[in-house]
Amino acid sequence: MSVTTDKKQGADGGFVEIIKIVVQALLIAVAIRTVLFQPFNIPSSSMEKTLLVGDYLFVSKYAYGYSRHSLPFSPPLGHGRIFGSVPKRGDVVVFKLPTDNSTDYIKRVIGLPGDRIQMMDGVLFINEKAVPKQRIEDYVEGSGGQTRRIPRYRETLDNGVSYEVLDLVENGFLDNTPVYTVPDGHLFMMGDNRDNSTDSRVQSAVGYVPMENLVGRAEVLFFSVDKAPAWAVWQWPWSVRWGRIGMSLR
Template sequence: MAKKKSDGEESWGKLIRDILVILLLVLGIHSCVAKPFYIPSDSMMPTLRNGDRLIVSKYPYGWSYASVSFHLAPKIDGRLFGRLPERGDIVVLEHPDTRIDYIKRVIGLPGDTIALRNGALFINGKPVKRTVQPALTIPADPNLPGPDSSLFRFVTRDASGREVLELPIVRETLPGGATFDTIDMGRGYATDDYGPVKVPADHLFLMGDNRDGSADSRVSAERKGLGGPVPFDAIAGRAEIISFSTNGTTEWYNPLSWLRGLRSGRAGTDLRPARDSSASRE
């Protein structure tokens, strides 16, 4: 005759079962719907700043091994309900070799030929529209510039003596109309001249908006770059919105510092690029 479980054993069993169900739900939402993402560098400046927290949606391009959070899935070729990004989308991806998360902007689609000459971007032999903008002034803080940043040379002081960054901005408009700002630090950087390279089928060419300070498709894997066009299967999701941003002064044990450390004006920022309806479409 089977021994009846005690009330204590049943309670522990129910607790463990409930915890497992909650963990599976969290993993499912993280992997299939959306997840938070933290920006740890300045490679996507001026659009994204070190200390920004984002919401990344998992479903716009379908699902692959890279969609599964915490890098738990084996690398398997193929994508369920796959749909290519648009040029200009900001995407989160797993590095094809290290499986570390990166965040970059989609510049080239399968079949595109990408080249840079003296820092100017060419897609399929045509120069991308570039418009120099007024310098962008951003307050410096413990998170900005970020660690190992290329932007320390732009730190100065404003009229009140406050430390700020004065960033040189060039606005680009890609084929299809996606328009966004980039940082162009001038000539002489290794990534100013590249290609031409044709993007293979089922691959994407990705770049950071901080054009002279981004380890992206122009940079070899040995230098922590992406080593060329990236397989579409490595894309994990699309960056949608900034949820909040911190300036590096927060202390986990001090709740008052959480409010003081919030950057104003960042929460709610839409990360989908503006689109110029007058731009030619391919």
């Protein structure tokens, strides 16, 4: 065998090893994304101030069990969940929009199966009981001369979960609703930015969310950037929200 042939075989063997390593890395990444954690970014303000546009977070895929929506592209593998569990009221979750089963939404779980949910004069009622709502300091949006102050409140659920909500518009369109009775196997979701959230209150757009549409529970912010794309590393010193990195969402 010539030296040239040996070199060619060595090069071919090295290329094959690289392919094997890449394939293995991809399989590990898919496994982690499917079974453990999946990254998401926040594109809208419906969950302000809990989540801001430009936040990047990890969602635990194992928190509520697994369904076809746990897999990339939600393949049609049947219905239901395995190792399933019901979220706690107040959890922030990612789910597939029921009207198309492909778009990812992130909201807060407000209603569990059998619950009766209603908004009256901007106050949330769960099973005919008002959720305590305490006025706190205004949320200041913007910077410099382009700021506005938004009324902000703290709601506390009966299980002790407490979070902040914004009230952009007094007596807004969704501040008074009929009673929603959550069907079995479904959840009622709401955004924390109450007047700027298309959620379960809008039955034609979101409505009740089937349990199998759950993707996972929001756990922690691993990155946050303001008014700049995440890849613009040269802007990080002034665009990254350093104080939000590592913030727990539970």
